[in-house]
Amino acid sequence: MGDWRTLKKLLDSMIDNDLEADMTIRVRGSSFQVDFVHAGKRYRKNHRTREKAEAWEIKSKARLLEGLPLDPNKPIEPQTIGKKLEDLLWDVYDMTWSKQKSYHTTRNRLKKVLRELDGSMEINDLTTDVLDQYVVTLERQGNRPGTINRKLSVLSKALRHAYRREDLKRMPHVPRQGEPPTRFRWYTEGEQKIILEACRESNYPDFFLLMMTLFDTGMRISEVMFLKRSSVMLDKRVFVLGREETKNDLGRAIPMTDRMNRLYSQRSVGSSNFYFDMSYDTICKEWHQVRNRIGMGQGDTIHAIRHTFCSRLSQNGVDMRRIQEFAGHKDLSTTQRYTHLDVEKTRDDINKLESCTDLNHLLPCDSQRDTDGDSTSS
Numbered sequence: 001m002g003d004w005r006t007l008k009k010l011l012d013s014m015i016d017n018d019l020e021a022d023m024t025i026r027v028r029g030s031s032f033q034v035d036f037v038h039a040g041k042r043y044r045k046n047h048r049t050r051e052k053a054e055a056w057e058i059k060s061k062a063r064l065l066e067g068l069p070l071d072p073n074k075p076i077e078p079q080t081i082g083k084k085l086e087d088l089l090w091d092v093y094d095m096t097w098s099k100q101k102s103y104h105t106t107r108n109r110l111k112k113v114l115r116e117l118d119g120s121m122e123i124n125d126l127t128t129d130v131l132d133q134y135v136v137t138l139e140r141q142g143n144r145p146g147t148i149n150r151k152l153s154v155l156s157k158a159l160r161h162a163y164r165r166e167d168l169k170r171m172p173h174v175p176r177q178g179e180p181p182t183r184f185r186w187y188t189e190g191e192q193k194i195i196l197e198a199c200r201e202s203n204y205p206d207f208f209l210l211m212m213t214l215f216d217t218g219m220r221i222s223e224v225m226f227l228k229r230s231s232v233m234l235d236k237r238v239f240v241l242g243r244e245e246t247k248n249d250l251g252r253a254i255p256m257t258d259r260m261n262r263l264y265s266q267r268s269v270g271s272s273n274f275y276f277d278m279s280y281d282t283i284c285k286e287w288h289q290v291r292n293r294i295g296m297g298q299g300d301t302i303h304a305i306r307h308t309f310c311s312r313l314s315q316n317g318v319d320m321r322r323i324q325e326f327a328g329h330k331d332l333s334t335t336q337r338y339t340h341l342d343v344e345k346t347r348d349d350i351n352k353l354e355s356c357t358d359l360n361h362l363l364p365c366d367s368q369r370d371t372d373g374d375s376t377s378s
Contacts, residue, residue: 025053028090035087036061083167085126086119092158102222104280106154113151123162128172131155135175144299145177152176185299186308198290206276207286209263214302216257218309218327220246221283221302227275237261241328252328 024036031046032053043060047053063069089110097106117126117134131152138148152174162168187195192215199208213224217239223246231240234256243251256264269275278286287302306327313323324332 025050025057026090026094028086034060083123083162084119085117085121085123086114088123088158088162088167089114089119089154092161104222108281108284109150109154113154116151123159123167124169126155126159126172128175131172131174135177142298145179148177149179185301185304186311187300187304192308194294195290198294199286201293202286202290204278204282204286206278207283209267210276210278210283211305212263213260214305215309216260217254218306219254220306220328221280225276225278225280225283228273229269229275230273232264232275234261234265246328250328250330252325254326 024034026033026035028046031048032050033044033046034053034057035044036057037043043064045053045056047056093107093110097103097110100106116137135148135152138151143151156174159168159171159174163171196208196211196215199211202208210224213219213227214221217224219227219239219241223241227239231242233240237256239254239256241252241254243249246252264275267275283302291297291300310323310327313326314320320332323329
């Protein structure tokens with residue numbers, strides 16, 4: 001059939017009505033997927049490299065135009081046109097989620113959903129019953145209600161997109177799990193020491209500094225990942241984040257602790273514009289190893305370090321407005337979630353009155369109070 005250059009020239013000159021000649025290759029996880037339609041039928045195949053994907057597409061289109069099967073030894077059956085779940089999720093990711101600052105979190109969640117559900121399933125087969133069974137499976141696997149809801153949210157947004165585009169005939173009911181009131185997990189000083197000691201054993205030398213930065217600045221993990229050289233102002237002892245570097249487009253300045261200033265003074269950036277050369281997946285993998293090494297549970301997350309930062313400041317009497325500025329909370333109500341810690345500290349302080357003046361001998365004993373209570377109620 002000639003060499004590839006000849007074939008490509010042939011295809012480029014073909015009439016669109018006969019066969020679309022545009023490359024239809026998309027990244028699907030770690031693969032390159034060819035996906036094209038010919039004579040009302042769909043042909044797809046995954047390849048490890050883009051070059052192999054392009055070569056297969058060119059060869060396949062040429063054979064189809066000649067009326068030949070794609071592979072005489074192992075013919076690939078054409079698929080009837082119908083949106084697949086995998087295609088839908090990645091399409092929405094490419095159009096919307098990939099442009100968000102938290103794209104890495106959504107991408108990882110999307111991959112988990114596709115591992116748990118059949119990505120080759122047509123979206124019109126994703127009924128309410130299928131979704132209900134999916135929830136049951138997630139519960140049996142030990143997923144928490146909040147985790148389940150975030151996975152369902154990915155599916156719900158994608159299905160609504162398909163319904164608006166009329167790729168989905170009927171919008172299924174997407175269930176939601178009831179979530180208990182949020183209890184903030186934050187690490188004690190002892191836990192912080194154990195965590196950081198374990199971080200020193202990481203295969204990535206910068207992982208310790210990254211974790212120290214999270215504890216001492218309260219930055220979001222995405223903000224630390226893309227921390228620029230220009231954002232670390234050692235002379236003024238402050239981290240400065242531009243609005244384009246934060247989740248909610250609020251730039252902010254975070255003063256450096258003495259140990260932060262010392263650590264960053266010793267750290268050389270080299271030619272890179274960023275301090276850390278670690279992907280989100282790598283950071284999560286290292287965190288899981290640390291967590292397993294010191295016997296922590298699944299609920300002990302990296303994000304809890306941010307709660308720890310806010311909680312420590314609140315416990316030490318720092319004004320809520322100041323904590324809001326440091327953490328980059330858009331609304332003060334978000335920061336005020338940490339005021340319960342002030343109440344606990346205040347209760348400890350007020351109870352010191354008892355140690356100053358012992359009046360317990362004047363109080364009725366428990367048994368007397370119980371008796372009085374019974375007689376009153378009768």
